[in-house]
Amino acid sequence: MSTALLEVRDLSCRFGGLMALDGVSFSVASGEIFGLIGPNGAGKTTLFNLVSGLTPPSSGSVIWRGAAITDLPPHRRNRLGLARTFQNLRLFDDLSVLDNLLVALERHSRSSSVDGLLCTARHRQAERQRREAAWQLLEELGLSALADRQAGTLAYGDRRRLEMARALGTDPALLLLDEPAAGLNPAEKEGLCALIQELRQRHRLTVMIIEHHVPLLMRLCDRMAVLDFGVRIALGSPNVVRRDPRVIAAYLGGDASGETP
């Protein structure tokens, strides 16, 4: 039915004397929404950095559609279909909202630099196509009115959505979302949930989410992995994970779901 799109195998990452990740393994199936939770410092963002290629692992491998990509740089992984957002938002602040998307949509249409320099018909057509695709994404994410605003001047919620739109622009198969709900109020969090599900449907995405607000993931995810001190302590459906004693203990004795089951 669904094949493993992404697999991390025995992934470890050492920073100085600290093991940020220690032998983590799991796989993400095509089409599912996969959650990654754990207390602060558990290694979640480190895992994203390893998967997206920003940090090399000390050992272990990252496997994409059955082939190892551990040695590939970030841009090559993105071209294979892996896109991400950042916990602290890394928009191109000096560029317009539209330009942020156009950068991501570079590969959407074929045109060479020579075409660009000579302003050939092919270049103009490619630019038109990119712009159409950009506007579509802007509409989808509710950002149309802000197209020519400088990205750095946007309100926080809009910046979050722009970062998602930009990642979508690279036409990914797997979207890594790093704390997409951070700083959002409960109503906005609901909206985000719905948005992610819509996007998964419409763009045929697989999604992997890091999130602190666990109840959100409980509703959203098909499966989850729980990290604590760099080690995977649980893996499975939200219901299974929520009842796992190790998970409960890791969250300092509280119920992992944060609400009455």
Added chain:
Amino acid sequence: MIEALLQTLLNGAASGGVYALVALGYTLVFSVLGVINFAQGALFSLGGYLTYLLMGGRIGVNGALPGWGLPAGLPFWLALLLAAAGSGLVALLVERVAFAPLRRRGAEPLLALITSLGAGVVLVNLLQILMGAEGYAFPQESGALAGLPEVLMIGGARIRTIQLLLLLVCSAAVVGLSLWLERSRGGQALRAVAEDATTAQLLGINSDAMVRLAFVLSGALAGLGGSLIGMSVSLPGPYFGIGYGLKGLAVLVLGGLGSVPGAIAGGLLMGLAEALVPAEASGWRDALAFAILFAVLLLRPSGLLGRRTVDKV
């Protein structure tokens, strides 16, 4: 044979000592601010000219006040100290004008490279207007060698006394600075700010004062170096310090940005490497420092003793 080698080694160590002084100046500022003071070379020149004037030297025909000089000259060692202090004060001025405004605004660190470059250009050209572009030789009567023979015989080798003195002064400065950094309250405070400015501030250390202190010291070191070169060779023109400043950069990278022992080791290595260039290829000597710099940047950017930095994602 041995004499020639000894002579070469001594020359290398002497010029290496001067490079170490320049590099230490860079290191002090870099460690507290994370930026490189590109005016360092200009301060090197300044020190040389200050010492010359304090020793009673006269301004040449191309200068702004031809023939002017102090009514009485000071002995070399006194002039040296005063000139170093003067360079330190000018370095403080550079900090106020080229660095502080950017820091206040939280501007990108690379901009400080540019403004300090500009400050250096202003300084060197003011020197040129004042003194003219010609070469100056230090007055010998009140010179460093007062009373001492010009050449010493050590184990059959003829050594220029001035080279030995240069090496001694550099060593004293380097050792003095290291001890001060290690042992004294001020030195430890400076190192604390270098390590972590926020925490140091919380501990009651006035990091702004430490920054200013770093600049004064680095200016003094540069001024010291320029004076020593002026004494042992001559002052070929205000731009000579720029060349030392650039080579000092090479030493800084070789030793590792922010490392005091690295600056010292790097300086010595650079000086020795240059001294070992055979006379036939002496025109290429200047390129050696930059070839080494290139190689270091490509093979081991953190230098010999520098710290590796990791990008925060």
Added chain:
Amino acid sequence: MIDNGLLVQMLLGALLGLSVYLPLAAGQLSLATPAFYAVGGTLAALLSTRWSVLGATAAGGFPVLSLLLELVLGGALAGTLALLVGRLVLRLRGIYLAIATIALVEIVRVAILNLPFTGGAIGIFSIPQPFTDASGYLLTALILLVLTGWICQRLDTMPLGRAMAAIRDDELAAGCMGIDTTRVKLTAFVLSAVVAGTSGALAAHFLNTWNARQGSFDVSITTLAFVILGGSRAWLGPVVGGLLLTALPELLRPVGDVRLVLFGLVIVLGPVLAPRGLVSPELLERLGRWGSPTREQKP
């Protein structure tokens, strides 16, 4: 006064400003422009004197076609050097990159000074003239500037230019969005070198003599000042900066050495008083036509 000769120098200044601008537009502070300028100039000087293969006449004349060939060759040689060196150097970031480019300038300068065929400290002189007066050079320089400016303008609405701007903004994120940052940075670096090399070839003939000092660290500083003053956010900035700062010292000639002090002051005070330079994005917005994003319309 501003005569044709000064105009040529101003245009050359503008070209060198653009040479510094191009890597900066991709977030790379490269001070290597003088090295490539020197390479181009030296090649042109050699091809028309020592290695006389392009038809210099006994009376000191030179076919215009040969000049054009030299421009192409000078640019190509500089570009090739940039390609070889760039791969290594562009791995470095920030201050390390800047220092590496300074090292490159010094190495090239000393090489030109010491190689047996480049004329040593005196350099090469009596470089033949393709034009009888400055107007020929003026036209050539103008064409070069228009060409380069046009390329820069096209970049603004091309994926390559947008990628450069993205890298300048956040190189890490740009990589994660699929941009091959090394290739883009290298392209900017090579373009910068080609512009500098071509300008050097023209300058060698215009100035009639050429030596190692043409490619010294001083030139790094002055060309950087062009970009600081003019503004680094739009290609018009370095052009304006180059034109102004080349003209100014000549007009201030009576003031003598003070002009270099003024240069220095521009560089010290520029980033503090006018962080975006003269040709700032805000100014461009108000002028409406070039540079900044215009009002976007839904297709």
